[in-house]
Amino acid sequence: MANLAYLQITRKCDQVCRFCSNPPSGWKDISLKSAMKLVDNYIKKGYDGLILTGGEPTKYPWLAEIVSYCSKKGFPARIITNGQKIAKADFLAKLVASGLRHLHISIYSHKEKVQDFLTQNKGSLKNIKRALANLSEYPFISIAANITFNKYNSNHLSGLARFLVENYPFIRHFSFNNLDPTSDRVQENLDTIPKLSDFELELNKTLTFLESRGKSFRVERVPLCYMAGFEYCSTETRKIVKNETRPLHFLDKRGARVEDDFYRDKAPQCQFCFLDEICAGLWQMDKYYSSKELYPVFVSTQPIIQRIRQNDN
Secondary structure (H helix, E strand, O other), rough: OOOEEEOOOOOOOOOOOOOOOOOOOOOOOOOOHHHHHHHHHHHHHHOOEEEEEEHHHHHHOOOHHHHHHHHOOOOEEEEOOOHHHHHOOHHHHHHHHHHEEEEEEEEOOHHHHHHHHHHHOOOOOHHHHHHHHHOOOOOOEEEEEEEEEEEOOOHHHHHHHHHHHOOOOOEEEEEEEEEOOHHHHHHHOOHOOOOOOHHHHHHHHHHHHHHHHEEEEEOOOOOOHOOOOOOHHEHHHHHHOOOOOEEEOOOOOOOOEEOOOOOEEEHHHHHOOOOHHOOOOEEEOOOOOOOHHOOOOOOOHHHHHHHHHOOOO
């Protein structure tokens, strides 16, 4: 798994997702010149590539230009998009011509009412389907699906995975993220926060299905006691084992920073867990997620560490 830098290029968006961690704000788009300087810096520091985020990066006026700049530097750039603008074939064609070869598309449900409700954008799922149809015309582009766990999709994650695999087999990778409850948007919609137990069985069912279909996947903000048999695909665990860092550049007061500590909160029972040293713990423990849901597991860390170091997808 590549060690990538994250660059927020805009805070504009064309959806109003009920759990968005980076909603629109008064902060201006990053200038193209500043973005190029950051790219040069990431290259000097030895990162493998760049993830362009937002907001919605397709709202950034110089998206094709920065992708082209990265491409010419041999520094691959990918975008995380909600798929609404690439539903237009000519817009996607322009990005492909600029050198875009890797794209993450965010989707939360294969049920139209749920997807539209979560994004507060009627027609969101229909546009994603058009976007994926457009992407099918470019078999050389690596496509990933980004899925955020929340109260409204936690009971049908495996159905969503099956829908995507069976209808869009060219999707190669799946990135799962447990919801970040600290964002302003979630604070307005506390009903979206799931319990860990809400998605425990569905997550295992989903990852088992994806593994059987030869897909790769990663999971973030989920403690290892809820990832039995799939501990190696924890984003935080992989970075802990590999001693990696993650540079982030935000268009708000957080600014530029390097994340090098991936440990979160631990409960008393974690001290008895054999996986404690490679588990990040629980995000926002006893604030929004309960420590009572954590429990120790008694499996060896060595097979997990070995698989990660072999870079087995």
